[in-house]
Amino acid sequence: MSTNKKFQNEVSGLSRRQVLAAGGAAIGAGAVSSIPFADALAAERILQLGSASLGSTGYVIVETLSAIINKYSKPKLRTSSMSTGGGAENMALLGEGFIDFGQTTSADWHPALNGLKPYKKPVQAYQMFSYMVWTPVPIVRADSGIKSIADFAGKRISTGSSGGSATRLWKTLLDAAGVLDKVEFVTTGGWRGTYDAFRQNSIDITSAILTTGKPSPLVTELESSIKLRTIDVPSDLLEAARKKNPGVLTYELTPEKWPTVTKATMVPAYAGILAAHPRVDEATAYNMTKTIYDKIKKAKKVPKLLENVHLGFATKYLMKDIPVHPGAARYFKEKGAWRDELTIARL
Secondary structure (H helix, E strand, O other), X not given: OOHHHHHHHHHHHHHHHHHHHHOHHHHHOOOOOOOOHHHHHHOOOEEEEEOOOOOOHHHHHHHHHHHHHHHHOOOOOEEXXXXXXXHHHHHHHXXXXXXXXXXXXXXXXXXXXXXXXXXXXXXXXXXXXXXXEEEEEEEEEOOOOOOOHHHHOOOEEOOOOOOOHHHHHHHHHHHHHOOHHHOEEOOOOOHHHHHHHHHOOOOOXXXXXXXXXXXXXXXXXXXXXXXXXXXXXXXHHHHHHHHHOOOOEEEEEOOOOOOOOOOOEEXXXXXXXXXXXXXXXXXXXXHHHHHHHHHHHHHOOOHHHXXXXXXXXXXXXXXXXXXXXXXXXXXXXXXXXXXXXXXXXXX
């Protein structure tokens, strides 16, 4: 079975299983029904938020945002955050109508909206706000013989869950490099499983997930037992990947933020963007956005992960060719954080 077909099958089965397990109450209240959205809210409908794999940075961020909404929203909104495979799977869940909002990355939108593999048909979704930049930097053991992307041929690589955005980005990069069909992608349940496999020498290459250039807790934990070395990604390869997927970004990684790198270097990146299903009405999206940005300071117990949830970052990485939900747009216009080059969706 091909990797794409395997992922597509996993998305289809996993989405239903996880929604039933993590959001049974919401489904009972009409989460996948055809009743009008406003009427569902009146019946205290629970909004489903898709996050990422357990323990990942995306999981923690969405869990925190969900808690803020539940505690401070007026009128009261009820939300439930569910663990998923990540941004690529969340796009599939949005397309199937199983979730109302989902953590995605800039690299997920182009294939999803255009119905490219692994998606069976185009997904319709609107941008809400951006809150993070992840840099999935390729890493190997310091004593590894792998020195370049070309050396990936014949090697085992794992980039988190098959439904995650890092996997999407790295398949794009390796395809652009002409070695995608020469590597073995090893599937794990998420980043912890991936790093455990790396410790056990079950894989040769993985990615260090950094949040705005800083190592995530799982990377810090990995470095406590293994000395790592990064693999440079040539600028022409980054540009070639961007042509295949405009959501592939670049980020300058410096030793000041992560001492494992010896000099400032450009690395592949993608922005974290919350996506909304088209059925979400303007009032709900406005209430949700306002609650998050007005009350975020009350959730600074995890500052490294939430430091970019502020108005100066909210629209910075939104993509100008993809509509923004009118509820979110209204709030950002009120706060002077709107970018005029962005477009607003028509519900």
